[in-house]
Amino acid sequence: MSLLPILTINLLDIKIPANSGLMTAFLNGMCDVAFENRELFESEGIPADIFHNDKIAYSGIQFTNYRGAASITAVGQTEVRALEMWYDIFQKSIGNQEQNTLMIREQFAGRLTKEYLDYKACSLLLKREVGYEIEHLQNQFAIYDRMEKYLYGNIKAFMVRVAGMEIGDRDFISVKVHRFKRLGLQPTFHGGKLPAFDIYFSTNITLPHTLRLGQAVSLGYGNVVHID
Numbered sequence: 348m349s350l351l352p353i354l355t356i357n358l359l360d361i362k363i364p365a366n367s368g369l370m371t372a373f374l375n376g377m378c379d380v381a382f383e384n385r386e387l388f389e390s391e392g393i394p395a396d397i398f399h400n401d402k403i404a405y406s407g408i409q410f411t412n413y414r415g416a417a418s419i420t421a422v423g424q425t426e427v428r429a430l431e432m433w434y435d436i437f438q439k440s441i442g443n444q445e446q447n448t449l450m451i452r453e454q455f456a457g458r459l460t461k462e463y464l465d466y467k468a469c470s471l472l473l474k475r476e477v478g479y480e481i482e483h484l485q486n487q488f489a490i491y492d493r494m495e496k497y498l499y500g501n502i503k504a505f506m507v508r509v510a511g512m513e514i515g516d517r518d519f520i521s522v523k524v525h526r527f528k529r530l531g532l533q534p535t536f537h538g539g540k541l542p543a544f545d546i547y548f549s550t551n552i553t554l555p556h557t558l559r560l561g562q563a564v565s566l567g568y569g570n571v572v573h574i575d
Contacts, residue, residue: 350454358417359447365412411567455555462551465574472562478542501560
């Protein structure tokens, strides 16, 4: 499989409180820039709605908060190029002033492992129907089983559809949930709310250091942290 490029740009001078309406407003502004420069983006084969489109299976442009400042991640070749173009337009719009900016590039190739690797999914949002199902399950085993199936589906979809990994009939992805914490309902892009959880889990597949799973990843939910 080819390497999956991932680019994160931390705009350290642009302060954005976490879980605030300003995050949605900033992402909306990024969408507007792309549409205002539609011809430029489409000349490179990039759709103008790449920064947010409900029909996209996995939001490859993700906006979040890093040390109290704006942070944007692009996952995938087209998405990385779109973010680079947006950043160039952003720089020109402020007169190319010096900014405290941190850029992080990653090249990822997934692989199955013989041992389980430990991760934590932070503020992972579940689909409304899955959250409802979990709330009405009667025992912990059933809850853990449902969470494992949800994580498995998200991980496999990312690895196959986004990272381009080929998984054969003899390849087996396994996910084990160890513990979780309910975080209540969290706001999504369109003003709705979905159930959020911190979930500690293990799986036998490598995951990129910059990965988000679940719903509303465009607003930074579902960040997966590697646990040594």
